[in-house]
Amino acid sequence: MKIKYILSAILVLVVLKGSAQKASQNKADKEYTQYAYIDAIETYEKVAEKGYKNEEMFQRLGNAYYFNGELIKAAKWYDALFAMNAEQEPEYYYRYAQTLKATEDYPKADKTLETFNKKIKTDKRGILFENNKNYLEQIKANSGRFEIANAGINSTQTDYGSTFYNNKVIFASARDTGGIAKKTFKWTNKSFTNLYSAELKADGTLGKPERFEKKINSKFNESTPVFTKDGKTMYFTRNNYLDGKRGKDDQKITLLKLYKAEFLNGKWINITELPFNSDRYSTAHPALSVDEKKLYFASDMPGTLGQSDLYSVTINSDGSFDTPKNLGAAINTEGRETFPFISADNELYFASDGRPGLGGLDVFVVTINNNDSFPEVQNIGAPINSNKDDFAFIINNETKEGFFSSNREGGIGNDDIYKLTETRKLLCEQKLKAIVVDQENNKVLDNAKITLLDEEFKIIDEVVTGVDGSYSFTVNCNATYHVRAAKQDYETKEIPVIIKAETGEKSLTIVLEKRIKTIGVGTDLAKTLNIPIIYFDLDKSYIRKDAAFELEKILAVMKQYPKLKIDVRSHTDSRQTAAYNIALSNRRAKATIQWLIKNGIAPNRLTGTGYGESQLRNNCSDGVDCTESEHQLNRRSEFIIIAME
Structure with missing residues (x-):
């Protein structure tokens, strides 16, 4: 000795021991009394409370509460998420387990963590050699x-x-x-x-x-x-x-x-x-x-x-x-x-x-x-x-x-x-550099809180972006990280990042979507509320179940702003004749309006027009060979604000 x-x-x-800290974002708890703002999360919650199920919606609602440290509320939406689809990305198993612990459901939390560990093949109780056999x-x-x-x-x-x-x-x-x-x-x-x-x-x-x-x-x-x-x-x-x-x-x-x-x-x-x-x-x-x-x-x-x-x-x-x-x-x-x-x-x-x-x-x-x-x-x-x-x-x-x-x-x-x-520093040195930008105008965002997390979602470091919207972290090579960006009035976003086993830099752009969105006459609510399409089946004008979920978002906004009026503009794909498609799109606009009226919207607040195949979103016109999914992109409805008072 x-x-x-x-x-x-x-x-x-x-x-x-790296203790996981709660990630938080500034709550947008300001009351917006003007018609020019929509709280997307509030809209989602109103839709969800009516029993509509949508995986992305449950993820966003769970995340909104999780990032704010309201774990019991997050548990409600993560529970709905896993009930709808038990196969999720590993980070959702981890978050779900944390929220289950907040509700004192420890047996279920432990089972969820077991699944999480299997998915990421990481177990801190295991010996280091098992994770580093190529040491x-x-x-x-x-x-x-x-x-x-x-x-x-x-x-x-x-x-x-x-x-x-x-x-x-x-x-x-x-x-x-x-x-x-x-x-x-x-x-x-x-x-x-x-x-x-x-x-x-x-x-x-x-x-x-x-x-x-x-x-x-x-x-x-x-x-x-x-x-x-x-x-x-x-x-x-x-x-x-x-x-x-x-x-x-x-x-x-x-x-x-x-x-x-x-x-x-x-x-x-x-x-x-x-x-x-x-x-x-x-x-x-x-x-x-x-x-x-x-x-x-x-x-x-x-x-x-x-x-x-x-x-x-x-x-x-x-x-x-x-x-x-x-x-x-x-x-x-x-x-x-x-x-x-x-x-x-x-x-x-x-x-x-x-x-x-x-x-x-x-x-x-x-x-x-x-x-x-x-x-x-x-x-x-x-x-x-x-x-x-x-x-x-x-x-x-x-x-x-x-x-x-x-x-x-x-x-x-x-x-x-x-x-x-x-004679030289460690062989592998990596710098993670990125900027945060606005989804609508691609402008850089300052004063955004950026959190670096390891592969187990434990917080490693936090920075705030400067006027150029940029930030950087020194990270390890051959490692997996998660970068979370949060800014007031924007939806929090988290991106997985894999760092290569070689010296250099990795660039990353995080695009943040406004949580509070500006609207006015001429605004398409479908775009504002991230409704890419109101789907209709081929040659049909009835409202599909997934379309009803999207229409609930429109309904929630119109009830929130009772003086708002919209024009429903319906479109078809190019199959069938132009005359037939005009008639079909008119029936679809009428069906959409009737659904909104049936759910409480006054008829004088709604107008509608069918445009048939005259405004295709892609090149799938007559004679062009397209897939069913490409044709389906053209079967849509738009919701244009025509008055706000």
């Missing part, structure tokens, strides 16, 4: 990006866990902590580690190591310090020992704790332990976020998912600490996650033996999103990783140089520190 394991004390840092190919693709060499400061003992401090590198070493009264750690019979300092020269080499501040080093283990940018505060790992007192757990074992020290008048003083430490579990290996408002660390505290997990804790403005948070299953496994480091690019590097790797601890990297969630974790490949333990990775993003620790073959001591130089 090596010193790093002891200092880990089963310290594999935890990852926050060696993935590691190979990520390899060859670093040049490495012995750091030149190693001893025949243990050396590891380096960090940057001004123009120095601070690290842990057991090189000369023995002497006549040699102190050893009983678990390993090896010397305890203290902190050492080595000058970082302009050419990247390191000077002769010297003992760090005497006040910091004790007769027990010290390791893995991290310093604030102003150099006035340090956090470090030490065995449970302070002011000459040694703490032990119930089994009389001295575990690890995190400590803080302040730099005043050229000395490190005021050593205090952090408030979330305990004699009953270990905390170790601190790392600071880019803004220094969070401290990351490893621990096996209660709530840990594996042997050790990564955690984060907020540092308040007064220097106090919030409650530590486990980074969750997106990072942590049943194994060990430990030695976190946050780069200036806001990337989290850490070591783990719970993920597919080359052997022992491997170094992994993941970007920290704006909302503190994590996309796909990637193995950084060889030569950083080997078939032995590789850990404690740090890098200066400006110089592209850094250090890591390993017990690989060819080293001098138990663990050694290696210098690294990054």
Whole structure:
């Protein structure tokens, strides 16, 4: 067993479990008293309440409530959707399950999630290997990006866990902590580690190591310090020992704790332990976020998912600490996650033996999103990783140089520190770039809320479009995402996006449809209400069931606006003679008007005309060979507003 394991004390840092957050859009709850607006969702609901069934309508109604966090109301329409057609896209199974939980129907929600998992072939309870059987190919693709060499400061003992401090590198070493009264750690019979300092020269080499501040080093283990940018505060790992007192757990074992020290008048003083430490579990290996408002660390505290997990804790403005948070299953496994480091690019590097790797601890990297969630974790490949333990990775993003620790073959001591130089970033880098536009006029839309979700519909990131209607996300290669766009007075839209396994950019345009639609004299309600066609069977003038559903939308609007008058314009396909089709279209216009009158619309609000085959929507005129579906496009009715007062 090596010193790093002891200092880990089963310290594999935890990852926050990506918790699904509620997506919301601004509610258009303003009352529109003028005749110039129609609320499409309100119209759909009025139609649906009359018993008409339409799959797209149920989807839109369910989504409208789901995106606004009104899950119980959404459950009603998703229930109707699945009763009508049990085969839906995977996202609807997920949303349906969430709404079923809101109604406390947990057995049905669980069954729905089982179907969801089967459809997307994803099960977070499964082991990572089952989802990454080609992991060696993935590691190979990520390899060859670093040049490495012995750091030149190693001893025949243990050396590891380096960090940057001004123009120095601070690290842990057991090189000369023995002497006549040699102190050893009983678990390993090896010397305890203290902190050492080595000058970082302009050419990247390191000077002769010297003992760090005497006040910091004790007769027990010290390791893995991290310093604030102003150099006035340090956090470090030490065995449970302070002011000459040694703490032990119930089994009389001295575990690890995190400590803080302040730099005043050229000395490190005021050593205090952090408030979330305990004699009953270990905390170790601190790392600071880019803004220094969070401290990351490893621990096996209660709530840990594996042997050790990564955690984060907020540092308040007064220097106090919030409650530590486990980074969750997106990072942590049943194994060990430990030695976190946050780069200036806001990337989290850490070591783990719970993920597919080359052997022992491997170094992994993941970007920290704006909302503190994590996309796909990637193995950084060889030569950083080997078939032995590789850990404690740090890098200066400006110089592209850094250090890591390993017990690989060819080293001098138990663990050694290696210098690294990054020659290129990860092979696969993708940028998802897009714009949001209005469906009617194709104008770009600013102030639209764009949400990026992973393939399980967990929120990854959110942005708001600028004046040019554009936005961009950094995404992982070979991954599936969903992009949701929401803007006041528009229907929310969600689009699946598949990212290729190659470096580059993916462009996406999201077209939003106005929820509140402008109307006036000359407006065709069929277009406004997304009624593409009022279908009639060939040579028939009776109202089909699917046409009745579409007519209900017209009926709802006319009842909402009692002074509105429309002209029904009926059309046929080109089959039969022109005279016959004029007569047929007149009968169809009359049938449409009679249906509306029968359902409560005054006759003086309706006029109608048959146009026969004179206004075909395609080239299916006499003598042209067309399919039945092409001919059917011409059998339609239009609803033109001719008066509004």
